[in-house]
Amino acid sequence: MVFTSITFLLFFLTAFLILYYAVPARFLRARNAVAFLFSIAFYACGGVGYLFLLLFSVAANYGFGAGIGRSRGKRAKKAFLAAAVVVNVGLLGVFKYAGFVTSSLASVISGFPVLKTALPIGISFYTFQGMSYVFDVYSGSVGWAKNPLTVGLYISLFPQLVAGPIVRYADIESEIGERSFSSRDFASGAVRFMFGLGKKAILANSVGEIADGIFNRAGAYPPTAPEAWLGAAAFALQIYLDFSSYSDMAIGLGQMIGFHFKENFDYPYDSLSVTEFWRRWHMSLSTWFRDYVYIPLGGNRKGPGRQIFNLMVVWTLTGIWHGANWTFILWGVYYGVLLIIEKFLIGKRLGMIPAPVRYVGTAVAVLIGWVLFRSASISEAWEYLRSMFGASGGSLGECVYYVKEYALELVAAVLASVVPWRRIAKKLSERPLPAPVASFLPYGAAALAFLVFGIGYMRMVSGSFTPFIYFQF
Amino acid sequence: MQIKSKIGSLFVSVLFVAVLVVLFFATVFRQSEEFSFWENRNLTSFPAADTRSVMNGEYFTALEKYLSDHAAGRTTLIKLNTKIDLDVLKKPAVNGIVVEDDILLPVLDRLPASGDTVALKARAEAEIVSSHRDKVESYGGKYCYVAVPCQYVCFEDKYPTFLYNRSDYTEATSKAFFGDLESLGVDYIDMKKVIDGATDAEKLRLSSTVDNHFSIFGGYRTYREMIRVMNENGVGAPLYEEKDFDVKEVENPYLGSRGRKLFGYHPLGEKLYLMYPKETIPFTRTNGGIAVAPSVYTLPSDPYSFALYSVYMGGDIPETVVDTGREELPSVLIYGDSFTNAVESVAWVSFDKMYSLDMRYYGKMTVDEYIEQVRPDYVFCIRDYEVLIERGGNGE
Incomplete structure (x- = not known):
């Protein structure tokens, strides 16, 4: 059962909350x-x-x-x-x-x-x-x-x-x-849940249609370079919004019933290095591997050679954890290699590179990673990567259609992925604001959450059943 | 950013649960519906549980499908979503329809236009057609295949440049298929040539801006070509000119299949027309062997309802026989899919008996068995360009 289903929302959750x-x-x-x-x-x-x-x-x-x-x-x-x-x-x-x-x-x-x-x-x-x-x-x-x-x-x-x-x-x-149980926690959890549902039903599914449209035909009709980059970017947005929205809903539901789960994402697409990206992406998995595999293997305590070995073990396992396919293994190894390069070859010199260059470099590395992740086979991934770098020409192709069709969703998806809303909200709540503003903001956020929930429900009912990507892992 | 007031947070909490409860009751106690008019499909029925489906989760998937189909306010919400996409977000394609100011077209999937697939499929399909031809010729009858361009083929140039119009596939399949028909000696009519030769205004008159099928005028032009071929092959049949018909406009708004997907929110003002022969030609009609009212049109019961393409011949009926009792005229069998309907609505005037089979629904006999039983003088297979080499969908 997925959270964005009628069965869960109207029947399961309603019955559960009432009985609980x-x-x-x-x-x-x-x-x-x-x-x-x-x-x-x-x-x-x-x-x-x-x-x-x-x-x-x-x-x-x-x-x-x-x-x-x-x-x-x-x-x-x-x-x-x-x-x-x-x-x-x-x-x-x-x-x-x-x-x-x-x-x-x-x-x-x-x-x-x-x-x-x-x-x-x-x-x-x-x-x-x-x-x-x-x-x-x-x-x-x-x-x-x-x-x-x-x-x-x-x-x-x-x-x-x-x-x-x-x-x-x-x-x-x-x-x-x-x-302890409090109406504050419940309300806060409900707001988080509603934003999460909207994020999934409105944004993740929309950008997912772009990614699916381009990736699914890539085997028979290789995309042009702009199409390939758009497809990779759309998948990057989709997987983040899909997975983080599920975490939002999980954290929100937990809060509604008195549990406080740790955050799982910290705006990973704001990262300036691959190392930073993995500190912010699926944090509960990264820390799991760190604490139960990397450190017990010796971590960085037994010299650089052993550390490199440990890193490769961890990242190969991370890849395998995501799925039983060579593409996932390659994806894990790819990150292992990138992290080793960042740590041992670039090292502190990374800080000397201008931030915009680091940002773009990280984004490109992550997009390439997602191509490996999204492709059905290594050969398919290779062909797709070739398309990204111009093997199938550089015309705009269907990019114009996708951008026109999903303009608003794309903008909203990018804003939802890169603007650190939670941090902004936290800072705002810590600042001494004029009383009317301070009291209005949380209600404004709640009202917005209900609106997003309403639109999300509309999209959910209008669209077909869409299982979460991460269910397969 | 938490609501600090207890009353405020209580209000938000209660409101959230209340929304869920209201939606729950609205879903449970909504008036039961079995058919969705706008989607033109039966809604999912409540799934039956069995050990296997419960154990492997299929039952719950089916249950979710059922609930999604019967969720509170479903139609209203889908309509609202469509309206927002059309009028607020102004998307170039909504619900699978390319929305232009003067036409509604289908969003098309890419299909392989090169490689062996097209050639193999075209050959296989042509051989099937040729076998039907052989069957007809075995008792001295004549056979002709009629290819009619569906809407996207008629209006390839109307697609925005950034959307795929499938012209490569259309060209490849028609070239391969007609080539095969020629090599097998099967007589055929390619109505695309007629459409391509028409002026823009005439093309609009023959086709439709809101539906996949051609208009009755497109049907009439097809009928003309069929009569021409019959006469060329020595099976004489009278040709009724357009002036021999009274043309009547259907007052009800026309809801084509494209407009239907948009809930009629993007009306283009296209109307349906009927063609009645000026000469009185009495006839009887049977559907599946049962006598029905002698009419080739089924009009909406009130002036406010939408008129659909099913006005022609009453829609997709497995077997229809129109008998004018003029034994001096030839008998024909027309089989194919819904494109036959507009043709048959005018063509019947030229024949003694007109047999019509919709092979998607007719299951009593094979085409060959039917041909053997009825032995019509002429047999026409009418298929549209989308399924020239396909067996699935309308190609069944």
């Missing part, structure tokens, strides 16, 4: 039970069959956490940790990568059997959350959860279940056990 708040706040466990049951129902809508996998993941990670928590000896703890890694990575391996691996082998070994498994929605997200719980229990940064419902709610909580952000147990543990 029908339980008095003092019965927090009962509210948690309502949230857990609705989360299970939410996931079951993607196919009841896959629900068993989620419940298995919850049960297994609860068991591993309990095993580590109860064990006295380091060996036993390590054994549980290793088992957790094997089981979680195994789940991903079987349900996400088995088809890719076997089909890759079949392409070189004739007759090799190809496994076909359906990809359970959100498996990458909840598996990583489950692992992070076990890792944190092992490291001692959190205690093991005595109540299985706590782990169940942590892993399955529906706002962040299928498309993140990847929440850490430490960040949410205290709120599962004790949290």
Whole structure:
């Protein structure tokens, strides 16, 4: 189920909020039970069959956490940790990568059997959350959860279940056990949710039509250079607006029910380097890999050679996490190489390059990355990149149509992606403003959110069903 | 930027939930609809659950489709969205329609104009046509294929320069297909040549600015060509000149398929016309073997409703037989898709019996079986340029 669906919006969310708040706040466990049951129902809508996998993941990670928590000896703890890694990575391996691996082998070994498994929605997200719980229990940064419902709610909580952000147990543990509810939080969450829905339904879907229009025909009809750049830029906007709107809605929903998730994006398209881009893009995933892979591998503590190796491991894994395809692996390796170049070859000289040049350089590097990400195969990506650099001519082609057709949406999409609205709002609220202005601004924002929600609902009803891009990861 | 006042935040919170609740009730208790007139399709019906579909999630996908089709205020919201796109954002294409001041055209997908595909498909299609021809000739009948240009083919030059008009594909497919028909010795009429030779004003009269089909005048010109070919091949049939018909304008506003997609928000004032023979020609008509009123037009029941292209022959009917009881005249079978309707509305006057099959809906027999059973003197297949080498869609 996606947030921008009639099923979710009018039926699921309405029923959930009414039932959740029908339980008095003092019965927090009962509210948690309502949230857990609705989360299970939410996931079951993607196919009841896959629900068993989620419940298995919850049960297994609860068991591993309990095993580590109860064990006295380091060996036993390590054994549980290793088992957790094997089981979680195994789940991903079987349900996400088995088809890719076997089909890759079949392409070189004739007759090799190809496994076909359906990809359970959100498996990458909840598996990583489950692992992070076990890792944190092992490291001692959190205690093991005595109540299985706590782990169940942590892993399955529906706002962040299928498309993140990847929440850490430490960040949410205290709120599962004790949290406050206020109309301020609810209103603030509702406003965030409505803006998120509008961002997805109005902007992401519109720029997505440009990207799809150009990329989908690229194989048979290679785009001209301006078309190719427009397509790449439109996809860059689409993936950011799509994914960040989902995070907005998740954070907003969380806030409505008393949870406070960390931000997942910090206006990544304002970055002046690739390193900065990745500090601002999908932050919950980057920090996950940093804390659970890069640092345990030795990080930068074992010399430059080992650091380069560690970086390449992390970025290859980041690529693979995004999808079972060579394009994703190449995309990850591409970023690994870029980050290594920035760190070891350019280093501090990066600061001497004028900001506009750095901005353009970063933007071009990111766009090339998105071409690798969006293409169905490496050869398709290569052909597309060739088009970007003039292999299919330089006429405007259909650019004029796309710009005329989506002029307003494109402008709004760029503004929504590069203007740091949250920071501006924060600064405004911290400034001593005249009383009428200070009191009007939040209401103005709320009114705007309702308007955006209304337009988003109109677009949602008018358009066809559009699953979120990140559901496939 | 948080609302600091408790009352204010409570108001926003309650308003948000209230909006959801109102939409929920409006959706649950809305008047049930099964058909969407503007989309010209049946709305999704409530899905039936079974173990497999619930387990793999297909049931919930179908449920979402159902709810999307039956959401509160759906038609109103889609209309509003269309109006905004047309009048506020002034998009060059709205709901898949290229909006120009004087014409509404379809947005076209690119289709491969080069390579083996066109040649292979053209050959395969021509061979099918040739087999029908052989069937007809086996009992001494005659066969002719009629290719009619659909709207985008008539008005390639009306597309804005930044939009694809498919002229490369049109040229490639027609060249390949007609070449194959010629090599197989199949008689054919290419109505595009007639349209191309017309003046701009005449082209507008023969075609339509708001619909994929030609006008009744385009249908009449096709009929003329058919009679010419029949006479050339020794099957004499009287030609009724345009002056032999009374032309009557349908007063109801004409809603073409293009305008329908825009909810009639971009009217171009085009009207539908009917052609009645001045000479009284009694006839009977059956639809699927059942006698119906002897008329080739089905007009709207009141003066306020839209008139649609289905005025001609009553729309897409699987099998129709018009019998004028003049045994001295030839009998014909016209099969194809909806482009036959405007032709048949005037052509019947020249024949003893006119059999009409819409192969998209007729399933009792194959064309060959039908031909064998009826054995008409002449058989015409009328297809439009979009499906010259296609089997899907209107090419069924």
